[in-house]
Amino acid sequence: MTDKTAFDTATRIAAGDDGTRHDNVAIALHWAVALLVVVQFAMAVTWDWFAKPTRQGLESIHISLGVLLTALILARIAWRLVPGHQRASPESGLVRIASKGVHYLLYLLLVAQAGLGFGFRWAQGHPVEFFGLFGIPGPYGELARPVRRQLHELHEWIGWAIVIIAFAHALAALYHHYVLKDRVLKRMLPAARRRSL
Numbered sequence: 001m002t003d004k005t006a007f008d009t010a011t012r013i014a015a016g017d018d019g020t021r022h023d024n025v026a027i028a029l030h031w032a033v034a035l036l037v038v039v040q041f042a043m044a045v046t047w048d049w050f051a052k053p054t055r056q057g058l059e060s061i062h063i064s065l066g067v068l069l070t071a072l073i074l075a076r077i078a079w080r081l082v083p084g085h086q087r088a089s090p091e092s093g094l095v096r097i098a099s100k101g102v103h104y105l106l107y108l109l110l111v112a113q114a115g116l117g118f119g120f121r122w123a124q125g126h127p128v129e130f131f132g133l134f135g136i137p138g139p140y141g142e143l144a145r146p147v148r149r150q151l152h153e154l155h156e157w158i159g160w161a162i163v164i165i166a167f168a169h170a171l172a173a174l175y176h177h178y179v180l181k182d183r184v185l186k187r188m189l190p191a192a193r194r195r196s197l
């Protein structure tokens, strides 16, 4: 190790980074995606309770936030692909395979969900609008009703799958924190929060 890297390591450790925590960008993107997924789901399963104008308002917020969520998911994946931005799993053996499997499955479902959201909106013959600021036109026009129904159903099922899997994933993180008392949750928390835990 050169003097420079030894110095870098020492300052990093002194700053509270033991080399296993996720970086700040990854942490911010993780929690922003988690929050938006919950908001998206909550809106979609409740908008039927409201009268038409409110329901349509919620649907257009869902679509606009969907554009933002899609950008954040792609940013998260791109950031993770940059060398040095992955973190070794703290687990070993089967648990390590299972936890990695759940993470990859969540990424896959999130990308599929975003694609289906856009695909369905375009299939309705509309561009995907972002808070009235701009619209992203589709590569195709309105599609036949059975195709639209299928896209809608798939989007709805995957929405449920994401929320159920993410809930189990959150329970696992809490189990690590409160029962196993290890650093798995702490390494995904912002620095100030980690120090106080």
Ligand code: HEM
Residues within 6 Å of the ligand: 030, 033, 034, 035, 037, 038, 080, 087, 089, 090, 103, 104, 106, 107, 162, 163, 166, 169, 170, 171, 173, 174, 184, 185, 186, 187, 188
């Ligand atoms: C919809 C909600 C959520 C989604 C979609 C989600 C997704 C993910 C994904 C894809 C990863 C893998 C990160 C990577 O290494 O690239 C991850 C990691 C993590 N998540 Fe979540 N998450 C959600 C909610 C939560 C909640 C509520 C908690 C805590 C209670 C949590 C705690 C963690 C922790 C601690 C890690 C890091 C695990 C490790 O370092 O190996 N997540 N999450």
Ligand code: HEM
Residues within 6 Å of the ligand: 036, 037, 040, 041, 044, 045, 059, 062, 063, 064, 065, 066, 067, 069, 070, 110, 113, 114, 115, 116, 117, 118, 120, 121, 128, 155, 156, 159, 160, 162
């Ligand atoms: C993980 C995030 C998301 C979740 C959990 C989610 C969930 C849902 C659910 C459950 C429905 C069905 C509601 C119903 O009609 O009963 C729905 C509808 C819809 N979603 Fe999403 N969604 C997400 C992301 C997106 C994205 C990224 C877009 C694309 C911009 C999008 C666009 C739509 C559209 C256009 C509808 C149909 C609205 C209508 O019925 O006219 N969604 N979403």
